[in-house]
Amino acid sequence: MIQGALFWLCWLLSRPLMWWLHFRTTPEQLPAELDIETDKPVCYVLPERSWLDLFALQRICQMRGLPVPKRIGMKLPSADTATFLYLPILLRPERDTDALEALFGEAQSYRGYDVQLVPVSLFWGRQPDKETSLFRILFSDSVGAGRLHKLFIALFNGRNLLAQFSVRVSLREFMAETPRPRHTMRKLARVFHIHFLRVRTATLGPRLVRRPVLIDGILRTSAVRNAIDSEIASSKKDAAAVRKRARRIANEIAANYSTTTLSFLERLMTPVFNRIFRGIDVRNLERVRQLAQTHEIVFTASHRSHLDYLLISYVLYRAGIVPPHIAAGVNLNFWPIGGLLRRGGAFYIRRSIKGDALYTAIFRAYVDMLIARGYSISFYPEGGRSRTGRLLRPKTGLMAMITESALRQRARKVAVVPIYVGYDRVPEGATYARELRGAQKQKESAQGLLKATKVLTKSFGKPYIAFGEPLRLQEFADQQLLGWRDGFGSSAAPVRPDGFNALVSALAQEIMRRINRAAVASPVAVTSVALLAAPQKAVAASDLHAQVALLLRLLQVQPYDPEVALPLTDAAQTLDWAIPIARLSRIPHDWGDILLAEGKQATLLTYYRNNIQHLFAVPSLIASFFRTQAEVPEQQVLDAAEALYPFLRTEFFLRWPDAQSRKILSDTIQRMVELGLLERDGDALVRPDITSAMFPALSMLSRVMGETLERYCMTAVMLSAEARKGPIERKKFEEHCRSLAERIAVLTGRMAPEFFDRALFQGYLDTLIELTLISETEEGAIRVGDNIDELARSALALLSPEAQQTILQLTAHRQPYATPQEQSV
Known part of the structure; x- marks a missing residue:
């Protein structure tokens, strides 16, 4: 009775705090994404005993339209009354063993009775543990905090609460596997305990180390000490000067990761992104959330804008996934942005480190430390931003270091997650066009940053971020390099096994293919493909509508890959979205309006076409045989296209091996026949009649490549x-x-x-x-x-x-x- 009275007193006193609460949930679309069945009871499972957590959960459920958990004592919940369960009760049920066991037994005795168990993790402030930090001891969320400590945590972090709802679990399924109630309780306890640990690791990341401690640790590694001794011996410099240079290099490289800075950047960038974008299109994020619970992740993204790393970290942070440490060019380490990015997780690398053994050793030791401690990493395989819109040939220096570090450590599994990043309109588009025309690249600076603020006055449509199919690194190495587990030397004298360079090269190619497989065929990109295939970059509005419809249909009947996304599938909606963003000119005419891209705008559109040009590489190659010929034997088309396919595969990182090209070509021909783009006449392929509606469509497709x-x-x-x-x-x-x-x-x-x-x-x-x-x-x-x-x-x-x-x-x-x-x- 006293406990109950105290509970309600605390509930009453917590009302002002609950009204002040500001939270975010994952998934965002509640209750739809939880798929809760309304005719079955709901029981929320919380990882620790905390009345404040329960009060916050009640507030969240009320505002998100979910069943609100209530105290019902040792009674079974009904479809009309949701309840909650603290995990410690299952882990240490000695006090209530008999009552809890009887409750589970009662649930098991009712035929057809089931309870939907929904695990919920609450993170106040999202601060990971940090060594020797008094501030975090007092105010950071921590497991097992007492009631007074929890009050301090909630007061300080109440405006930054993340509630992560996981997929519901059926109690009936557990009871069917373990008939005895006590065994059911123990199994539930094990499953949820592991689940909450994984969710916490994926959301907060590993323990943070203070930057001075981290740098001292790097300089004490045997590989760095050996490199220092070698430089002292070879250069005959003063030992103190070499050690001072080594510390200066480590300070230049190392990030100063701060979750407070991440929270600040999230609040800063939200109004900026809302102003310049019409939302952010994110794909396949849930697979990253699940993967982060079991693997250490290396993110490898296409690089098309300086906004890429801001957007990726922003999306991950808002989704409740710890953002990665990001490899950034040292050219970005200028005041005031350099320090801010460093605290947001950026670590800096020079454009060229060849010949500098000391720098290489320190950078390698830093990467080893990140991998060994379980931090996620993000880097750009292309090395720099693409000025053409297509993927560049990957550079393998940093990839080799990360791969070696990941394969050396055996404690954690590592997964590489490719990320496709695209834009309806990239902010640097005009700059890229000038640089490709011969203009000198402008060095990043504070003055350039001030000039860049003019983007706030423009609209750029949507950015598209698609997380591709993960590549599990150890499994990939098993396939590509037999015996690699016994092939590395010690950390003091690292030796790469024979075939390691070939492994890295194969890994780089596979990553680029998976990035392209995750492409998003945005409205502007699809429109650019069709319009730029017109000889004068001008086409009748009705013809452009028909050609865009064909491209969309082609991606549907024979998708390049199941990962490829189509934000819009209707040609009219696609053009309505793309025309103002692409700044196409419209010329009225009695026979129908004409749309065209003029001057510099046509150059800019090539960038967006190049983002997805690989999706149409094979059908365009086949269509090219009919530019000057009305009829071609099908065998001749297949033979000639098969000979040219390896060049397309190299340039566009196409997904199919050369050995599969003939089948892909044959299948594509069949799809083109079904769409009316080609006709069969015996053993020959025939293009449509010049007066037919499909003739201009085939001509357009042939000019894509x-x-x-x-x-x-x-x-x-x-x-x-x-x-x-x-x-x-x-x-x-x-x-x-x-x-x-x-x-x-x-x-x-x-x-x-x-x-x-x-x-x-x-x-x-x-x-x-x-x-x-x-x-x-x-x-x-x-x-x-x-x-x-x-x-x-x-x-x-x-x-x-x-x-x-x-x-x-x-x-x-x-x-x-x-x-x-x-x-x-």
Whole structure:
């Protein structure tokens, strides 16, 4: 009786605090996402005894439309009356063993009776444990806090409460597996205990170490001490000066992770994102929440804007998942943003560390520490922001360090989570276009940050963040590198096993493919694909509607991957969203309005097209065979497309291995026939009649990959012309290809700066080497094989007569190319 009176007194006194409470729930859409059945009782399970937690839960349930838990004593809940259960009662039920066992027995005796058990974790302030911090001892949420301590915690953190509701569990299922009530209680206790521990780890992360302690620990590692001794011996510098430099490097690198700063940034960025975006489209977040409970996570995202890392951490934090430590370029370490990002989890890396053994050792030790302590990490495999909108070739330096550290430690499983990041309109779009045209990249600075505030006056549609299929690192290593578990040396003398570099290379390629598999076909991107395929970047509004509808339909009847998302599936809604954001011009006409992209805007649209161009690579390749031919034998299409597929796979990180390409090509042809884009006439494929509605759609689709095929063609034609002149210096040849592409772009009014991106020609030559069509000498020269002439003819056949003429004329009248032998004369 006294306990009950005290409870109600505390309930009454807590009312002002409950009204002051500010909370967030995961999932956000309650009660829909919990899928609670209204005809069955509900019992919330709380991880610890706390009246304040219960009062807060009652307030949350009331405001979110969930059944409100009540005290019902040792009675079974009904469909009309929800209740609650503290986990400690199940863990240590000695005091109430008989009564609780009788209650479970009573529930078991009623046939068909079931209770929906809903685990709920409450986090006041979301502060992880931190070593030797008096502030957190007094005010941070902690397991087992007393009533007075809990009051301090609630008063200080009441405006930052996270309530995490987990999937409901059926009591009847537990009772069916363990017939005896006491066994049911014990099993429930074990399951929920492990569940709450995992949820706490995923939400708060591991214990934080004070930054000075962390830096001292790094400098004391044997690998760093050896590197310091080596530099002292090799440079003959003063030992104190070398140690001072080592500490300066560690201070430059290390993050100063602060959950208080994360909370501040979340509150700061919410109104900013609400102002410039029309919401944030997030996909597959629940898989990350579940994975974080069992794995240490390495996030690998496409890099398209400086907003990427802010958005990813923001989305994770609001979802109740601890944000990662983020690898950032040291160029961002400027006042005032550098320190703020550092406290938000950024650790800095120089653009080039080659040749600096001491820096490499310290950075490697820092990465080892992050992995060993269980911190999640985020980095960008591309190394920098993509100026073209397509994925760049991955850089493997940091990836190799993280992979080695992850495989060395055996205590935790590590999963790599690829993230696709896209935008309806990227804030740096105009800057990217200028840089691709030759403008010098502006160094990040406080002055540039002030100029960037003008984005607050603009609208950028939506950002799209899709978490792709996780890659479990240890399992991937088992498949790619047998015996890797016995192949590493000690931490003092690290030795990578044979084949480790090949493992990292395969990992990098697989990550990029999984990023592309998680692509979001946004309205602006789909509209850009259709509009930029028009010869003059202008098309009748009705035709654009039909072509967008076809692209959407194509993604539905033969999706590139089940992970690919379509925010809108209706062509009219897609265009209504995209036209104002893409700033398309509309020209009224008696026969129907015309939509076009003018000047710089057409260049910017290539960026968004490139985000999802890989989704249409295979159907566009097939459609290209019908640009100049009305009928082609199906076998010929398959043979020629299969020969070109490896180049597309390399450039666009397509998901299917070369060995599966023929089946994918055959399936795509079948889908195109079903859609009316192609017709069958015996063994031949026939394009639609020129007067039919599908003819312009097929023409549009054939031009989606037009620029890519032109690059392949010009490179093959130039290689064919040089084949009989002996070895060709590779770097000079790549520059020659880039110059030719740039000239074609100028002469044809091409609005796609990536058309003459040197990196694309590098990838093309790499693929030719893999296919043994060319070879590379140790001196970096290229030797051309005999089959290059056939490849050049096949590539030319896919182009329009105008494109064929331009390439042949320019290659025939180009400036003479000097071979290595001629250059030495």
